[in-house]
Amino acid sequence: MPGFIDRRRASRLMEHEGLAALVLCQPETISWASGAFPGVASNWRRAGAAVLIVPADENAPLTAIVGDLQAASFAAASGLEDVRSHRIWVETDRFPLSPDKPKRTPRPAQYLLADSLGLLREALHEKGLAGRIGLDMGFVPAADFAAFQALPVQWIDATRIVERLRAIKQPAEIDRLRRAALHARAGLISLMEQIAPGMTAAEMTRIWASAAQDDATRQGLPPPDSCWAYIAVGGDGFAPGGPLAQGDIIKMDVGCVIAGYSSDGARTAVLGTPAPQAQAIHDALHRSFDAGLALLEPGRSLHDIYRTVATTMWDQGFDTYGRGHFGHGVGASIWSEEWPFIADDSEAILEPNMVMAFETPWYIDGLGGFIIEDQLLITDNGAEVMAPMSRDLRRL
Incomplete structure (x- = not known):
């Protein structure tokens, strides 16, 4: 199947938890x-619009439950043989019209959770x-969980298991993240060549996004699905700000999205x-970043990396600096940040084929926003910066 779940790893994790x-x-x-794609009904982000069953037996097939509009396309794209469907609001048919369809039976306004959970029970x-x-x-909303509890099983929170599975990237995922990071870097290089006095953060964002898209076009590649940017100019540090004046700090935190995978660098x-x-x-x-970067390798505790970066800042006289995390995983999410986090309370350990965004930001009202951030692939022996460029404070 074309998905990225590692069935053997999933089986081990489920066995450990008795699932x-x-x-x-x-x-x-x-x-x-x-x-x-799990179907348009999933865009409401309510539980049960689509469901995927992953048995602990790594050789057992997966089962999907999706809206009837996209059941056939889901089966074709996933290669799954067991795809079950429930009625959603969209009315479709074939010509000549089907005589055996339900008569005078309106579809639901969205979908019926009871219908999809009935299929799940079966x-x-x-x-x-x-x-x-x-x-x-x-993910499951509290408003929907009661319906799940009516099923004759014991539900166990598997959020961390899913996070651990998604944290280890397959080669195609790494390729998407690498391409996204390289397009974003090309956009940053172009932006810094064009920045001029009087520009606003919005103008800089347009220049950066256009250059990132053009980088893909020059290589004959499909352009990124989208581009996002948090660019701040001047003394606020986080808000957009501008117009740009002499001595102003420019914080550029950007990412490109390819097939749902978002890069993150700054x-x-x-x-x-x-x-x-x-x-x-x-x-x-910069010194704190370098101290932490030296520790990014398989087997390293994210807690230890956090304490090294924080202590390096504190030992330089900035002992009120209390940044909550110094980076995070990246992947296919609705945001650029996902588990694991380089945080003081983290219990996670770096593993090969994790892709991490490592950063040392500080937003200081009255002075400006500061950030150094690289996207890194954890390898068997250390970490590879996926889109390297100078980390110095660039003078324009």
């Missing part, structure tokens, strides 16, 4: 696992999946000569 299966409800997780029973079943409760520049305090802060962040 008979995973039931996935989050739309992007279903797409990741199956390689297929599928679990048919496949002998009972007892402890993992559910991605980090740099800081200044128009002309920075204030001494600004240069000192960026230098401290």
